Amino acid sequence: MKKQIALIVMTAAIGWGGAGCLGLFCPSNRMASEVLWDRPFVQDTVLPAVAEAKNRRALGGCLRQFELQLVDFYAFMRLVADGTIKVTENSKGGLWQSSLSKNGFEYSAFYPGKRAAIDQFDKRINRDPRTLVWGFVFHPNGRLRDVHTLDWGFRFDEAGKLRSFWFSTIEGENFLVIGEDGSVKSDFFEHPNAAVPAVKLIQNLLPTGWSLASTVEPAQFRPLSGLANPLGQITLAAPGKQLTRNVAPDRQVTFQPNVVLLLFARREAERVAAAVAKTAAGSRNAPMIFGWSRDYIFVTSPGYINDGVQSEDAHATIRELKASLAAGITFE
Numbered sequence: 001m002k003k004q005i006a007l008i009v010m011t012a013a014i015g016w017g018g019a020g021c022l023g024l025f026c027p028s029n030r031m032a033s034e035v036l037w038d039r040p041f042v043q044d045t046v047l048p049a050v051a052e053a054k055n056r057r058a059l060g061g062c063l064r065q066f067e068l069q070l071v072d073f074y075a076f077m078r079l080v081a082d083g084t085i086k087v088t089e090n091s092k093g094g095l096w097q098s099s100l101s102k103n104g105f106e107y108s109a110f111y112p113g114k115r116a117a118i119d120q121f122d123k124r125i126n127r128d129p130r131t132l133v134w135g136f137v138f139h140p141n142g143r144l145r146d147v148h149t150l151d152w153g154f155r156f157d158e159a160g161k162l163r164s165f166w167f168s169t170i171e172g173e174n175f176l177v178i179g180e181d182g183s184v185k186s187d188f189f190e191h192p193n194a195a196v197p198a199v200k201l202i203q204n205l206l207p208t209g210w211s212l213a214s215t216v217e218p219a220q221f222r223p224l225s226g227l228a229n230p231l232g233q234i235t236l237a238a239p240g241k242q243l244t245r246n247v248a249p250d251r252q253v254t255f256q257p258n259v260v261l262l263l264f265a266r267r268e269a270e271r272v273a274a275a276v277a278k279t280a281a282g283s284r285n286a287p288m289i290f291g292w293s294r295d296y297i298f299v300t301s302p303g304y305i306n307d308g309v310q311s312e313d314a315h316a317t318i319r320e321l322k323a324s325l326a327a328g329i330t331f332e
Helices: 002-014 039-049 053-081 196-205 266-278 312-325
Strands: 096-102 105-111 120-125 132-138 144-149 152-156 162-168 172-178 184-190 211-215 232-237 243-248 251-255 258-265 288-292 296-300
Touching: 039 053, 039 162, 053 096, 053 105, 053 120, 053 132, 053 144, 053 152, 053 162, 053 172, 196 211, 196 232, 196 296, 196 312, 243 312, 258 266, 266 288, 266 296
Parallel strands: none
Antiparallel strands: 096 105, 105 120, 120 132, 132 144, 144 152, 152 162, 162 172, 172 184, 211 232, 232 258, 243 251, 258 296, 288 296
16 A cells, blocks of 8 residues: 555655655644654554454545545645745735645645744636535644545544544435544444435536526426436526526527436446447437446436536536536536
8 A cells, every 4th residue: 555655645746747745744934743643553553453354344445535635635735935935924914824726726825924924725617606526624733633425533632642534425414533552542423314325426526607496306307218216406596697498499588507317336337338239329318428426426317417508518517517526426
């Protein structure tokens, strides 16, 4: 795992022009501590103590994501230290910050005073509603206190030791509490239904002007040819926008952009793919994959996207929607 992390970190640093720090230390005049967390404690003590394989895999995967976040953070702070990124006073006064837009995201560091050390760092989507992708909160001594994302998070004590870890799955919320000796206790809170995390994910990523309605009632699901029993259905709409549809040679009607998504567990990928391949594209309600996340596949049908309208204006609304959802959903 250590070799994998080193390769991931080195590759990511190239995206910042090599500005990232590849070791434990990254000197900056805006960091109260050069060491942010106790890596050996997590890798050598906590990980081996996690009894359940599912929890151990989740912790390992989130640690790899965390290492990539640290590359971005360290690279940013080096650019602050050498003056490339300026520290300016917030328009509201009393809060100082530095920001950088890069690859569709905005990175921001916040400081409680003009010459104070950093106490918060955010990466957000660089468009409204400026959804948080991940963020750090720091202890007064400069060590990390919290790492939070859309679907997992860490909490550290003032010495930098990991004290808790949570992550969401289709089934529910998983919590691991770590003792002083590295022992691990786990807890689990079941979701009222398996669609909850998917609904929450999309709700957090929707662009301004779009709304969401969801249902887990099978009687309300839109049908998909050859593909039954979805976990739930999400209907997205943009009430403030209008598209037109021809209903007769001399008559048009207006409607709002909309998308209907049926939810399936990622573990059902083979069943979903087989149904998509088997059903002819011209069939009524033919399924097509809209996108997927870590735990879900989002399936739709051509007629369920803007009522089947194929105009350039209709396509533009879907491009806007996908651009905002891309922080948590992968598209083909």
